[in-house]
Structure formats: C-alpha cells, structure tokens
Amino acid sequence: xxxxxxxxxxxxxxxxxxxxxxxxxxxxxxxxxxxxxxxxxxxxxxxxxxxxxxxxxxxxxxxxxxxxxxxxxxxxxxxxxxxxxxxxxxxxxxxxxxxxxxxxxxxxxxxxxxxxxxxxxxxxxxxxxxxxxxxxxxxxxxxxxxxxxxxxxxxxxxxxxxxxxxxxxxxxxxxxxxxxxxxxxxxxxxxxxxxxxxxxxxxxxxxxxxxxxxxxxxxxxxxxxxxxxxxxxxxxxxxxxxxxxxxxxxxxxxxxxxxxxxxxxxxxxxxxxxxxxxxxxxxxxxxxxxxxxxxxxxxxxxxxxxxxxxxxxxxxxxxxxxxxxxxxxxxxxxxxxxxxxxxxxxxxxxxxxxxxxxxxxxxxxxxxxxxxxxxxxxxxxxxxxxxxxxxxxxxxxxxxxxxxxxxxxxxxxxxxxxxxxxxxxxxxxxxxxxxxxxxxxxxxxxxxxxxxxxxxxxxxxxxxxxxxxxxxxxxxxxxxxxxxxxxxxxxxxxxxxxxxxxxxxxxxxxxxxxx
Amino acid sequence: xxxxxxxxxxxxxxxxxxxxxxxxxxxxxxxxxxxxxxxxxxxxxxxxxxxxxxxxxxxxxxxxxxxxxxxxxxxxxxxxxxxxxxxxxxxxxxxxxxxxxxxxxxxxxxxxxxxxxxxxxxxxxxxxxxxxxxxxxxxxxxxxxxxxxxxxxxxxxxxxxxxxxxxxxxxxxxxxxxxxxxxxxxxxxxxxxxxxxxxxxxxxxxxxxxxxxxxxxxxxxxxxxxxxxxxxxxxxxxxxxxxxxxxxxxxxxxxxxxxxxxxxxxxxxxxxxxxxxxxxxxxxxxxxxxxxxxxxxxxxxxxxxxxxxxxxxxxxxxxxxxxxxxxxxxxxxxxxxxxxxxxxxxxxxxxxxxxxxxxxxxxxxxxxxxxxxxxxxxxxxxxxxx
Numbered sequence: 009x010x011x012x013x014x015x016x017x018x019x020x021x022x023x024x025x026x027x028x029x030x031x032x033x034x035x036x037x038x039x040x041x042x043x044x045x046x047x048x049x050x051x052x053x054x055x056x057x058x059x060x061x062x063x064x065x066x067x068x069x070x071x072x073x074x075x076x077x078x079x080x081x082x083x084x085x086x087x088x089x090x091x092x093x094x095x096x097x098x099x100x101x102x103x104x105x106x107x108x109x110x111x112x113x114x115x116x117x118x119x120x121x122x123x124x125x126x127x128x129x130x131x132x133x134x135x136x137x138x139x140x141x142x143x144x145x146x147x148x149x150x151x152x153x154x155x156x157x158x159x160x161x162x163x164x165x166x167x168x169x170x171x172x173x174x175x176x177x178x179x180x181x182x183x184x185x186x187x188x189x190x191x192x193x194x195x196x197x198x199x200x201x202x203x204x205x206x207x208x209x210x211x212x213x214x215x216x217x218x219x220x221x222x223x224x225x226x227x228x229x230x231x232x233x234x235x236x237x238x239x240x241x242x243x244x245x246x247x248x249x250x251x252x253x254x255x256x257x258x259x260x261x262x263x264x265x266x267x268x269x270x271x272x273x274x275x276x277x278x279x280x281x282x283x284x285x286x287x288x289x290x291x292x293x294x295x296x297x298x299x300x301x302x303x304x305x306x307x308x309x310x311x312x313x314x315x316x317x318x319x320x321x322x323x324x325x326x327x328x329x330x331x332x333x334x335x336x337x338x339x340x341x342x343x344x345x346x347x348x349x350x351x352x353x354x355x356x357x358x359x360x361x362x363x364x365x366x367x368x369x370x371x372x373x374x375x376x377x378x379x380x381x382x383x384x385x386x387x388x389x390x391x392x393x394x395x396x397x398x399x400x401x402x403x404x405x406x407x408x409x410x411x412x413x414x415x416x417x418x419x420x421x422x423x424x425x426x427x428x429x430x431x432x433x434x435x436x437x438x439x440x441x442x443x444x445x446x447x448x449x450x451x452x453x454x455x456x457x458x459x460x461x462x463x464x465x466x467x468x469x470x471x472x473x474x475x476x477x478x479x480x481x482x483x484x485x486x487x488x489x490x491x492x493x494x495x496x497x498x499x500x501x502x503x504x505x506x507x508x509x510x511x512x513x514x515x516x517x518x519x520x521x522x523x
Numbered sequence: 524x525x526x527x528x529x530x531x532x533x534x535x536x537x538x539x540x541x542x543x544x545x546x547x548x549x550x551x552x553x554x555x556x557x558x559x560x561x562x563x564x565x566x567x568x569x570x571x572x573x574x575x576x577x578x579x580x581x582x583x584x585x586x587x588x589x590x591x592x593x594x595x596x597x598x599x600x601x602x603x604x605x606x607x608x609x610x611x612x613x614x615x616x617x618x619x620x621x622x623x624x625x626x627x628x629x630x631x632x633x634x635x636x637x638x639x640x641x642x643x644x645x646x647x648x649x650x651x652x653x654x655x656x657x658x659x660x661x662x663x664x665x666x667x668x669x670x671x672x673x674x675x676x677x678x679x680x681x682x683x684x685x686x687x688x689x690x691x692x693x694x695x696x697x698x699x700x701x702x703x704x705x706x707x708x709x710x711x712x713x714x715x716x717x718x719x720x721x722x723x724x725x726x727x728x729x730x731x732x733x734x735x736x737x738x739x740x741x742x743x744x745x746x747x748x749x750x751x752x753x754x755x756x757x758x759x760x761x762x763x764x765x766x767x768x769x770x771x772x773x774x775x776x777x778x779x780x781x782x783x784x785x786x787x788x789x790x791x792x793x794x795x796x797x798x799x800x801x802x803x804x805x806x807x808x809x810x811x812x813x814x815x816x817x818x819x820x821x822x823x824x825x826x827x828x829x830x831x832x833x834x835x836x837x838x839x840x841x842x843x844x845x846x847x848x849x850x851x852x853x854x855x856x857x858x859x860x861x862x863x864x865x866x867x868x869x870x871x872x873x874x875x876x877x878x879x880x881x882x883x884x885x886x887x888x889x890x891x892x893x894x895x896x897x898x899x900x901x902x903x904x905x906x907x908x909x
Contacts, residue, residue, distance in 0.1 A: 325797070347799040356797065364797055367790040369857050378787055378798045381780045389780040433798070 012037045012210060013078075013091075013179055018069035019234075020053055020062065025423070025452050027053045028067070029234040035179065040201065040211040042221040042242075045231030046254055046480065046513075051214055054231070055181055058212075059093040060086030092172035093181040098164050102157035107139035109156055110171050142174050147203070162193035169200065173209070180204075181212045186220060187312065198224060216310050216517060218247050230254055248510070251517070255480055255509035272300040275472045276441055281332035283321045291317045291328065295498045297491055299441065304463070304473045306487025306504070308480060308512050314496040315476045316359055319443045322474075323349045323356055350379060355439035357430050359446045359476075361423075365430045368419040372409060375418050375429050376400045380436045403432040408458055424455025431462060442466060445476045460486060480509040492516050546851065547736040549902060554870050561877030568880055572754030575747060579758075580697065580827070582872035583765040584609070584820045584836075586865070588843035589850075590765075590772045591816035593864045594809050596847050597776075599789040599856025600655060600662035602810065605817040606839035607673035608647045610831075612640035613821030614677045616693070617686040617831035626690025633692035640825075641818040647673060648814015649807070656806035670840070678833050687830025697761045697826035706757035710749045717741055737862065744869075761823050768816060773861035785809060789856025845892075846871055849899040870899070 011034030020028040028050045035041045045051050056062050058071065060080035071078045073089060080086050086093075100109050113124065139152035148166045156164060165185060172180050182201075186194045201211060201224065215221055221228055221242065228240045230253045238253050276299040283292040292314050299305050309315050320326035322334060324344050334341040336352065343349040349356070358364035367375050377384060377396050384399065385391045404411055407428040418426055427447060434442060447463065448456045463486055467473050477483050483490055484507060492500040492515040500515040562569040588605050595602045616636040619625045625632030647669060654665040688694075701709070721738050752758045776782035784805040787795040795802050820839075825831050850867030852859025874895060878888045 346797055347801065350799045358797055363791075364793045367787060367794055367857065369853075370786060370790050374783065374786065378783060378795075378800065381783055385780045391778050391780060391783070393778070 014072040020067035031236045033229045035210045038205045039226045042213045042225035042228045049231040050234040090178035092177035094168045100156045107152045179210045183214045277335040279333040283330050285328040293497045299472045302470045304487045306483035306490040307476045309493035313493040353440035355434035356443045371415045373414045376432045407432045423451040441472045443474045564881040572751045575751030576755040578876045579762040583761045586765045586868045587820040589846040591813035592843040592847045597789045603666040604669035606836035607670045608817040609821040609836035610677045611673040612643040612818040613825040614831045616640040620689040630692045640822045644818020645815040648811045652807035652810030656803040681833045685832045694829045700757035703757040706752045714745045845896045
C-alpha cells in the first residue's frame with residue numbers, strides 16, 4: 009500500500025539526552041499501523057511530534073504528507089493537516105455537554121471551519137441537531153445532551169473520535185485507548201475503527217496489549233530506544249518475535265549474579281498486600297514478597313501495573329485502604345506516614361524528581377540536609393551549620409556531586425546530578441531499606457552507570473533495596489530477584505539468574521512463558 | 524539593627540548564583556537616587572537626623588507586618604487579614620486602657636494591654652493557621668474571611684467610635700527613645716559585628732559579588748542609622764522593637780530547623796511531605812507568628828496615634844505584601860529573605876516620607892507608589908530571567 013503520510017529519520021533530544029534517534033515509517037490511507045515498544049522507547053515523544061506539540065524545528069527529520077513536507081508549528085496546525093491524537097487522558101471538558109464539546113471551537117452557522125471568536129451567538133437547536141446527526145452517522149450510541157462527566161470512559165472516547173472525525177481528521181492516533189475499557193467496549197471500539205478505515209481514515213494505534221495489535225493492525229512498527237527497529241506483518245509474525253524486537257538490545261552490563269547468601273537476615277516481609285484507591289478501585293492485589301539485607305529486589309511491569317503504587321503503599325503514603333501485613337524486623341510495620349517511615353530507616357526516592365523529590369530553587373546543601381535536620385539541630389531547633397557542612401560534603405563526595413556547587417540551586421544541575429542529590433538526601437538518613445522509583449529516568453548513559461555503581465555499593469553496605477524501573481536492562485543489571493507486576497498483581501518472582509528481557513516482558517505483558 | 528541584612532557569607536547561602544548581582548545593585552542605586560533627589564528638593568531636610576528618625580518610626584508598623592508576611596509568603600501562602608487583626612488587637616488594647624482603667628496602672632497596665640493585643644493577634648493567626656494547615660482551605664480565602672471577621676469585631680467592640688487617649692506608658696512606646704548612650708553602644712556593636720563578618724568573609728573568600736553588594740547596603744544602612752539615632756535623641760523604642768522582630772525572623776530563617784521547613788514547604792510542598800517535613804505544623808506556626816506580629820503592630824499603631832480608630836490598618840496588608848514583593852520574595856514561595864523585605868519596607872518608607880517632605884499631594888503619592896511596585900517587580904522578574 010502506498011504511504012500517505014511518511015515520517016523519516018526523526019530525531020529529538022531533551023537537554024542533550026536523545027529521546028528519538030531516528031524513526032521512520034509510513035501510514036497508507038485507510039491503514040492501521042500499530043506502534044509498540046517498551047516504556048520509554050519514544051512513543052509519546054513521536055506522537056507529540058506528529059501532532060505538532062513539539063513544533064517543526066525542535067527536532068530533525070521530516071514528516072511528508074502526500075510527498076510534500078509538512079511543517080507543524082502547533083497542535084492547531086496538526087489539526088488543520090488532518091492529524092488528531094486521542095490521549096490516554098482524554099481532553100474533553102467534563103462540565104460541558106457532548107454537543108458543546110463537539111462544536112466548542114466551530115464556526116456557527118456551521119461551516120466546518122474552526123473559530124476562535126469570543127463573541128458569537130450559540131444556536132443551541134442547530135448545535136444539538138448537528139451533534140445528533142454526526143453521532144448518528146458514525147453509529148455511536150452516545151446521547152448528545154448530557155454532560156461529559158456522566159458518561160463512561162468508552163463513551164467519552166467515542167466523543168473524542170467523533171470530534172476528530174468532524175474536524176476532518178484523516179489520521180487518528182490512539183494512545184492506549186483500551187486501558188480503561190471492558191471487553192465488549194473494546195470490541196465495539198474495534199468495530200468503529202474498522203468502519204472508519206473503510207471510509208479512508210488512517211490510524212496509528214499504540215498499545216501494550218499484543219492481542220489487540222494482532223486483531224487490528226495492518227502493520228506493526230516496533231520502537232526501541234528511540235529507533236524504529238523493524239516493521240512486521242501481523243499475518244506472518246508472532247508474539248515472541250515482537251517481544252524479541254522490543255527488548256532485543258544487547259545488555260550494557262552483564263548481570264552480576266550474586267551468590268545467594270543464606271545468612272543475610274530478612275528485613276522486610278510483605279504478605280498479601282492489597283490496596284484500594286479512595287474510590288474503591290483495586291490498585292494492588294494480594295502481593296507478597298520478602299527482602300533481605302543487602303539485597304536488591306527489582307520490580308518490573310508495564311505502565312499502570314502498580315509499581316509506584318506498591319512503594320507508596322509500603323510507605324503508607326498512598327491514599328485509600330491498605331490490607332495485608334507488612335513485617336519489619338519480624339514486627340508489624342510501625343510507621344503510618346513518611347516521617348515515621350524515615351525514622352524507622354526507610355528511605356524513598358520518588359519517580360518524578362522535579363515534582364516530588366527536589367526543592368529546585370534551593371541549594372544542593374539545603375536539599376541534601378532537609379531530611380536530617382533533627383539530627384543537625386539538637387538544641388531547640390538551632391542548626392549546627394558546621395556539622396551540616398561536614399555531613400553534606402561527605403555525602404556529596406560519596407555520590408560524586410561536585411563540591412564547588414554546594415550553594416548552587418539544584419535547578420541549574422544536570423538530570424544526573426539532580427538524581428545524585430536526591431540519592432544523597434536519602435542516604436543521609438542512613439536507611440536500612442531504600443525504595444528507588446525510576447532512579448535513572450531521563451538522564452544520560454554516563455550518569456546512569458555512575459548511579460548503578462552507587463546503588464550496588466549501597467547494597468554491599470547492607471542496605472536492602474527495592475528498585476522500580478521501566479527499563480528492563482537496568483533491572484537485570486542490578487537486581488538479585490525480579491518481581492513482575494501486571495495490573496496490580498504479582499505475576500512472577502524470578503531469580504535473576506540467566507534471566508532474559510523476553511522472559512520478564514512475557515510475564516509483564518501477559519504472555520504464556522513458563523519457567 | 525540590621526542583623527537581617529548581614530552575613531550572607533555564612534556557609535548557608537539561600538541567595539542566588541553570582542551572575543545576577545545586578546538584582547542587588549540596581550535596587551540599591553534606585554533607592555539612593557530617590558533619597559538624594561528628595562534631599563535636594565527638600566533643601567537638605569531629608570538626610571537630617573531628625574527626619575531619618577521620623578522615617579524610622581513611620582515604617583515600623585509596616586516592617587513588623589512585612590516580616591511576618593515574608594514568612595507566610597515564603598510558604599507560598601498569603602495573609603490578607605493582618606490589617607484587620609492589627610485594628611482589632613489595637614482596639615482591644617486601647618479599650619482596656621481607656622475603659623478598663625489600665626491607663627492608671629502605669630507600666631504594668633501598658634504591659635497588660637500589650638499582652639491582650641498579642642493574645643488577640645495570635646488567636647486570629649492561630650485560627651487562620653489551623654484552617655490553612657488542617658482544614659486545607661486556601662490561605663487567600665481563609666484570610667479574606669478573617670479580614671472581614673476582625674474588621675467587624677473591631678467595629679462591634681468600639682461601637683464604631685475612636686477610643687482615646689491611652690495611658691502615657693503605652694504611648695511612650697512610640698514617643699520615647701532609648702537613651703543616646705545606650706543607642707550608641709547598640710549600634711556600635713551591630714556595626715562592628717557586620718564589619719567583622721565582612722572581614723571574615725573577605726579573608727575566607729566566601730563571598731560573591733552579590734553578597735558584596737549586600738554588605739555595602741547593610742553598612743550604608745547602619746551608618747545612616749547611627750547618624751540619625753545618635754544625632755537625634757537615640758533609637759525610638761518602636762523602631763528598636765521592629766528591628767528586633769526583623770532580626771529574630773532573619774535568624775530563624777537562616778539558622779533554625781523551622782526556617783528550613785518554611786523554605787521547603789514553599790519551594791515544593793510535595794517534596795517537603797516526602798522529605799518528612801511536618802508541613803501542617805510548619806504552616807500553622809507560620810500563621811500564628813504572623814498573627815502575633817499583627818497584634819504587636821496593633822499596639823505600635825495605637826501608641827503612635829495615641830488611641831485607636833476602627834479604620835486602623837485598612838490596606839495595611841497590601842503595603843506589607845508590596846514591601847515583601849519589592850524585596851524580591853517570590854509569591855510562589857521558597858525564595859526570599861528578610862533582608863530583601865527590609866529593603867522593600869525602606870523603599871516604600873523613603874517614597875512616602877520624601878514625597879510628603881517635598882509637598883507632593885497625597886493622592887498623587889498613591890499613584891506613584893503603585894507605579895514603583897509594578898516596576899520593581901517587573902525589573903526583578905527580568906533580571907531573574909537573564
């Protein structure tokens with residue numbers, strides 16, 4: 009099939025860290041191309057480029073539409089060119105009705121052209137009529153007079169698709185559309201997609217669920233490390249081949265297999281841990297594992313599998329209801345909040361360092377010592393600046409942060425150094441258990457290796473570490489054991505001996521690997 | 524009197540990297556330009572010891588409020604109620620003096636009235652703090668409500684009448700002076716300490732261009748204070764108290780756990796929670812302190828005008844916020860110093876005093892002050908971006 013839209017050799021960097029290193033593929037008219045890849049392979053960056061969020065010029069490479077280069081400067085340009093994206097988090101206005109959402113930025117009387125005029129009369133009757141007509145033509149079973157927040161997720165998705173359709177979209181990008189849908193709703197969505205393809209609409213379908221990809225796609229494009237590594241035909245390929253291509257990079261580091269040390273004492277034991285959100289959705293189901301001194305337990309799983317939630321639930325800082333037992337040194341875990349956990353020697357490095365971890369406008373010194381101020385101010389809360397200075401210097405030296413920078417605002421540091429400051433802050437607590445959530449997200453290779461080295465050293469000192477990561481090579485390089493989560497459940501606990509990425513991925517994506 | 528501006532050379536440096544020293548030089552140059560202009564236009568009155576001493580008494584209420592407001596804004600909060608809290612606590616102090624008969628009890632009566640004002644202020648602040656930290660209502664809304672409540676209470680307890688005159692002991696807070704000798708000793712000690720710290724920093728090469736400018740500003744400020752207070756009757760008690768508050772707040776921010784917590788909460792609340800910072804306690808205490816300082820400012824105000832009026836302190840919260848913001852404190856929280864706030868207070872004080880001195884109509888003064896506030900923040904923003 010002839011390609012209607014082609015991307016060729018797209019490359020994009022963030023602060024010097026490459027996110028895309030050369031992606032090329034094409035989509036024909038009425039075709040559905042599935043895009044698969046691990047977390048962090050560059051899917052969302054690519055979609056942002058295609059829809060104009062990252063404007064022309066902020067990346068290298070070309071987008072060709074019907075053979076002519078397409079220069080998108082904003083999402084509005086993308087829409088004009090007929091490219092629409094439907095995000096995982098839907099972009100509708102929940103307090104407005106379906107009809108209002110569909111035609112919010114339309115010219116009325118209806119011309120099909122977008123309008124940004126602030127004052128133009130709304131013709132309600134006409135608006136509703138158009139909306140009903142549009143939804144009816146598409147065969148969507150959605151009432152047009154109700155508020156969006158009364159609809160189910162599946163219905164909302166249909167509203168978004170309808171909006172894209174009437175905005176003359178010719179390429180619709182769906183990002184994990186089925187993550188919140190029931191089986192019958194998924195089937196319904198697929199029917200809709202297939203019908204729209206016949207009318208010439210093209211699709212890029214992003215999903216972790218390989219079953220869906222096989223049902224729907226004409227072609228499968230696989231992204232790995234920001235590169236499009238291969239294009240497969242679903243008729244001739246199979247699941248194993250896809251998984252192999254998704255993870256098939258050579259390991260940067262051969263896994264260090266530690267000899268299991270029976271003498272290491274168990275420090276943390278989790279039994280049948282379940283967690284429900286305040287709205288009653290199950291976040292974690294029946295998870296059990298144990299952790300010994302000096303051990304690194306890797307936690308793998310796809311996005312939304314409950315990795316971060318597990319750490320936060322352990323700390324007692326995840327909203328909702330927890331059930332099950334957590335034993336710490338053989339006794340029920342005594343802490344109920346972050347301060348309590350820290351006082352008992354549990355330290356936590358959160359996933360999003362800028363939002364949850366660091367005080368960006370304040371100095372390295374401030375950031376490093378904030379957790380141990382109790383110790384540094386024994387009398388009436390007056391700080392001993394000399395002790396602080398010694399402590400911060402010692403920690404930063406150990407983490408490899410440049411000492412001349414101690415008074416610099418953390419904002420001015422590179423991602424790698426910021427992460428080191430975050431580690432220093434937690435190591436300052438002299439923890440017994442260290443929970444790391446994505447400790448190397450968005451930092452360059454060199455800094456990654458340094459942080460791996462630090463993590464290994466900490467484990468050698470006897471600190472028990474739980475490492476959550478979406479990057480399998482990272483887990484395989486560091487962990488002694490790997491706990492695989494899928495949809496809040498622990499679906500496998502694998503000793504890291506000759507463990508391959510395919511095996512872990514199979515568990516994580518719901519494959520049938522049997523050990 | 525300037526503990527607040529001094530010692531940026533100590534190992535903790537919450538200031539910014541050296542490159543934006545212009546942020547310090549320009550404001551200093553601007554305030555000096557204004558002062559000199561006023562001096563020339565007023566035919567030499569502005570820089571007379573007597574006028575500078577008056578100026579110091581005029582800024583005390585605003586300084587006291589602005590010091591508390593700095594803490595609040597550093598936590599990324601706001602307190603709009605301080606003007607009304609000032610009025611209510613001042614009014615109650617005056618009522619106990621006039622109708623409660625405490626004006627006949629001399630110093631003891633004055634202290635009692637003062638404590639009542641402080642109690643009222645801290646109760647109001649404590650309530651705001653509770654609502655903000657535990658009930659998690661936005662500070663803007665809580666303090667807006669508190670502002671209206673306290674103004675209403677002031678009108679109720681005073682029956683919307685002025686209450687005057689208060690006893691001499693209480694009004695002497697504003698009208699009396701620390702004896703000249705004592706003032707001389709005080710100022711000499713502070714001046715010597717600042718110079719010593721400057722030399723220490725010079726010796727250890729621990730400072731940047733910006734801290735050099737801060738030192739120059741501090742020394743200039745101290746010398747002028749010395750010139751004014753020793754030259755004219757000594758330090759006014761009211762100025763002495765306000766300066767103590769500013770100094771104490773500066774020390775708390777720099778050298779205590781609580782101070783660090785304030786910066787942490789304002790800089791990134793989420794991260795503060797995850798770093799084990801007691802966020803709710805920190806917020807509660809901050810608003811409590813703000814309320815107490817508003818109570819203190821209420822007494823100062825009553826002492827200054829020798830009585831209480833129900834409309835006291837109207838828009839005082841905005842003056843305090845303006846001073847804090849001119850001083851470079853970010854309304855988003857986490858960035859700012861008491862030294863900056865002192866500068867902001869002086870800036871507004873110099874403008875008020877100078878413009879009155881050269882006979883600019885009060886209505887025009889307002890317009891001009893507004894322009895200066897916007898310009899100051901705009902310049903600060905621009906130099907930060909560079």
